Amino acid sequence: MARVMLIGANGQLGSDLSREIQSGPHDLVPLNRTDMDIRDHEHVADLLASLRPHVILNTAAFHKVEACELDAEQAFAVNSIAIRNLAIAAIELGRTWCM
Numbered sequence: 615m616a617r618v619m620l621i622g623a624n625g626q627l628g629s630d631l632s633r634e635i636q637s638g639p640h641d642l643v644p645l646n647r648t649d650m651d652i653r654d655h656e657h658v659a660d661l662l663a664s665l666r667p668h669v670i671l672n673t674a675a676f677h678k679v680e681a682c683e684l685d686a687e688q689a690f691a692v693n694s695i696a697i698r699n700l701a702i703a704a705i706e707l708g709r710t711w712c713m
């Protein structure tokens with residue numbers, strides 16, 4: 615059984631995916647921002663190393679255009695730097711990275 619780590623599980627896409635995955639044969643680990651802030655690279659790497667998911671699905675995003683324009687730093691932190699760090703942590707765990 616594949617362990618699926620779903621990041622952003624409370625979001626619109628995340629909750630839809632959560633329902634779909636839960637209805638299947640996989641072991642779902644749903645994570646919301648309280649469980650793991652994707653900007654916290656150390657915590658992300660620690661959680662990946664302890665949970666050892668086979669599949670990592672990221673749906674966390676800072677994507678409302680007006681908010682991104684007002685806070686570009688936050689947009690880059692969540693949508694770019696955190697994703698790079700997540701990919702590095704996944705590769706370190708020996709997982710193939712796919713976005």
Ligand SMILES: NC(=O)c1ccc[n+]([C@@H]2O[C@H](COP(=O)([O-])OP(=O)(O)OC[C@H]3O[C@@H](n4cnc5c(N)ncnc54)[C@H](OP(=O)(O)O)[C@@H]3O)[C@@H](O)[C@H]2O)c1
Pocket residue numbers: 621622623624625626627628646647648650651652653673674675676677692
């Ligand atoms: N909805 C769709 O139909 C759809 C379709 C295709 C692609 N997408 C893409 O999928 C992504 C998510 O879209 P969505 O509609 O599901 O957005 P959403 O409802 O706003 O969900 C985004 C989630 O990301 C979480 N998040 C934000 N910053 C975070 C952080 N630093 N650490 C951890 N979690 C964080 C949010 O948590 P909080 O609630 O705590 O802020 C929220 O649960 C976007 O890139 C979007 O373009 C969406």
